[in-house]
Amino acid sequence: MMSDASFLTVAAPAKVNLFLHLTGRTADGYHTLESLFVFVHVTDQIALQRSTSFDFQVTGPFADLLDSDAEDNLVMRAARLLAAEAGATAGRSPVHAAAAPAHTAAGARMVLTKRLPPAAGIGGGSSDAAATLLGLARLWNLAIAPERLATLALELGADVPACLHRAPQWVAGIGERCTPAPQPRFRALVLVNPGVLVPTAAVFKRFAADGRGFSDPIDIWPTAPDRIDRDWLVGRTRNDLEPVAIALAPQIASVLDTLRDLDGVQLARMSGSGATCFAAFDTLEAAEAAAERLRTDRPDWWVEAGHILTD
Numbered sequence: 001m002m003s004d005a006s007f008l009t010v011a012a013p014a015k016v017n018l019f020l021h022l023t024g025r026t027a028d029g030y031h032t033l034e035s036l037f038v039f040v041h042v043t044d045q046i047a048l049q050r051s052t053s054f055d056f057q058v059t060g061p062f063a064d065l066l067d068s069d070a071e072d073n074l075v076m077r078a079a080r081l082l083a084a085e086a087g088a089t090a091g092r093s094p095v096h097a098a099a100a101p102a103h104t105a106a107g108a109r110m111v112l113t114k115r116l117p118p119a120a121g122i123g124g125g126s127s128d129a130a131a132t133l134l135g136l137a138r139l140w141n142l143a144i145a146p147e148r149l150a151t152l153a154l155e156l157g158a159d160v161p162a163c164l165h166r167a168p169q170w171v172a173g174i175g176e177r178c179t180p181a182p183q184p185r186f187r188a189l190v191l192v193n194p195g196v197l198v199p200t201a202a203v204f205k206r207f208a209a210d211g212r213g214f215s216d217p218i219d220i221w222p223t224a225p226d227r228i229d230r231d232w233l234v235g236r237t238r239n240d241l242e243p244v245a246i247a248l249a250p251q252i253a254s255v256l257d258t259l260r261d262l263d264g265v266q267l268a269r270m271s272g273s274g275a276t277c278f279a280a281f282d283t284l285e286a287a288e289a290a291a292e293r294l295r296t297d298r299p300d301w302w303v304e305a306g307h308i309l310t311d
């Protein structure tokens with residue numbers, strides 16, 4: 001987080017699922033999963049300023065793809081949720097205004113710079129929501145227990161609790177069980193989206209409609225190596241939603257073919273429910289060189305390179 005005289009800016013990094021296994025279904029129709037989340041230095045940004053009311057603006061290359069109703073945006077929803085929590089529990093544990101009067105939690109001016117494609121399997125909205133919770137808790141001087149923040153995050157989306165961490169995480173449950181994971185041996189990813197929006201709900205719905213079987217829950221983390229590498233990922237894991245998303249958006253298959261041909265690529269897979277795919281490289285320099293080449297060959301694709309964030 002950075003702050004100048006009046007603004008606090010918070011980065012909202014892209015989330016990537018290095019693998020994603022669906023292990024079952026809950027009574028309310030959600031899917032249980034096992035996944036390895038990493039966060040990449042390819043980000044949205046949220047600028048926050050104290051105010052007595054809420055004011056929200058979106059700018060950046062993907063601003064136009066978001067619903068124009070500000071109240072529906074995950075940034076606004078996160079802000080309202082945290083303000084309600086602060087108001088409801090002012091002066092009491094687990095949330096209270098620690099160093100400032102409670103009225104400072106009344107509002108904020110918020111500007112989202114939307115650089116991550118939405119509905120793209122890289123959790124841009126989830127990361128925006130998590131960044132808003134973290135940023136406003138700081139702006140409003142709220143003392144809030146990490147467990148309580150995670151509970152609020154889960155109300156905003158299954159991926160939001162993991163996005164509070166911004167470092168490799170083993171994720172289970174529907175997304176609420178997060179445990180620190182080791183840093184992969186490869187250091188950088190190239191993210192590629194062919195320009196198709198694939199809504200998460202549609203992919204899960206198709207998975208269920210196709211009658212696809214679930215992966216056995218393998219509680220994979222106790223048996224994982226100290227450093228996650230390509231051989232372990234290829235040998236033991238996959239993205240169960242990849243074939244489903246390809247059925248909905250066949251362009252994903254040609255993205256994967258292209259990524260697997262790149263010089264120095266360790267692994268190419270789809271992230272989350274797609275359509276964004278990633279290619280893993282040992283170094284940021286190799287990832288940036290591959291991204292340059294892809295931008296030349298496929299100017300119609302969204303292509304970004306970034307290092308994997310650690311603690």
Ligand SMILES: C[C@@](CO)(OP(=O)(O)O)[C@H](O)COP(=O)(O)OP(=O)(O)OC[C@H]1O[C@@H](n2ccc(N)nc2=O)[C@H](O)[C@@H]1O
Pocket residue numbers: 017020029030031032033035120121122123126156157158159160173174175200201204205271272273274
């Ligand atoms: C698939 C994953 C993998 O990380 O990522 P994305 O592709 O969205 O990035 C996540 O589990 C997505 O989490 P998130 O994007 O927060 O999902 P939510 O907004 O809570 O749910 C959107 C819809 O997806 C389905 N859903 C989501 C999560 C889950 N564990 N089971 C589900 O069945 C439900 O139909 C739900 O209505």
Ligand SMILES: Nc1ncnc2c1ncn2[C@@H]1O[C@H](COP(=O)(O)OP(=O)(O)O)[C@@H](O)[C@H]1O
Pocket residue numbers: 066067072073074075112117118119120121122123124125126127128159198199200272273274
């Ligand atoms: N700030 C936001 N950024 C992106 N999407 C948002 C945001 N606020 C609300 N949404 C809604 O949330 C949905 C999921 O967003 P996102 O997290 O980008 O998807 P994914 O997890 O598949 O990458 C979008 O389809 C959009 O309608």
